[in-house]
Amino acid sequence: MRKAVFPGSFDPLTLGHTDIIDRALPLFDEIILAIGTNSSKKYMFNLEERLHFLEKTYENEPKVTVMTYEGLTVNFCKSQNAQFLLRGLRNGQDLEFEKAIGQTNFKMAGIDSVFLISSSGKSHISSTVVRDVIRHGGNYEFMVPDVVRK
Ligand code: ADP
Numbered sequence: 001m002r003k004a005v006f007p008g009s010f011d012p013l014t015l016g017h018t019d020i021i022d023r024a025l026p027l028f029d030e031i032i033l034a035i036g037t038n039s040s041k042k043y044m045f046n047l048e049e050r051l052h053f054l055e056k057t058y059e060n061e062p063k064v065t066v067m068t069y070e071g072l073t074v075n076f077c078k079s080q081n082a083q084f085l086l087r088g089l090r091n092g093q094d095l096e097f098e099k100a101i102g103q104t105n106f107k108m109a110g111i112d113s114v115f116l117i118s119s120s121g122k123s124h125i126s127s128t129v130v131r132d133v134i135r136h137g138g139n140y141e142f143m144v145p146d147v148v149r150k
Contacts, residue, residue, distance in 0.1 A: 003030045004084040004114065007073045009127065010035055011043045012148045013053040016125035020088035020116050025063055027114070032080055033058070035068045044131050056147040074109035085113040090123040 006021060010033075024031060033054045037047060045053070051066060058064040069076040077085060085105060087098050102113035118125075125143045133140040141149045 001030070002028045002084065003032070003080065003082040004028045004086040005032045005034050005073065005077050005080065005082045006086040007034045007036050007069075007076075009041075009043065010050045010054060011127050012045050012050065012130060012144060013057060014125045014127055014130055014144050014148075016088065016090070016118060016122050016143075018057065018145055019119050019122045020086065021058075021064070023116055023119070024086050024114070025061070028084070028086075029063065030082075031064050031086065032082060033064060033066045034073070034076060035066075036073065037068050037070050044134070053145070053147050057145050074105050074111045077111045078109060083111065085111055087113055087115050089115050089117050090126070
């Protein structure tokens with residue numbers, strides 16, 4: 001049973017995230033979409049809303065489970081018997097950042113990371129950009145799935 005955890009803040013879920021999740025589905029028997037909770041971080045969407053975005057989008061996908069966790073991501077993986085972490089790469093900056101985290105996670109816990117590169121036309125999308133556009137009243141709908149569009 002190949003199980004992966006896809007961790008993130010999902011503040012909000014974007015078409016960049018769903019691109020990675022949808023393309024990873026054939027690779028794994030189960031994917032846990034895991035919202036990391038950090039009490040000192042300020043979010044635009046509360047935890048309930050972020051859970052709803054994920055649960056609604058994947059309600060008909062039996063391979064996907066949605067959970068929340070606190071603390072080290074590798075500890076959460078171990079508690080769920082997940083052997084892999086799934087991450088998306090948009091650009092060289094993501095690669096450099098993820099490389100150090102991926103190497104550390106493997107050294108700490110033997111959990112390997114699987115990276116998928118964004119599909120063409122999706123690498124400009126990030127939750128940060130979506131939040132900025134929302135704050136300034138712009139059109140963000142082309143960057144998010146249906147459930148995030150009001
Ligand atoms: P974090 O809080 O860890 O940055 P995010 O919710 O922003 O979490 O992202 C979770 C994962 O989704 C990360 O691996 C990130 O690289 C990936 N991701 C986000 N947007 C995109 C995108 N446009 N293309 C590919 N991967 C993406």
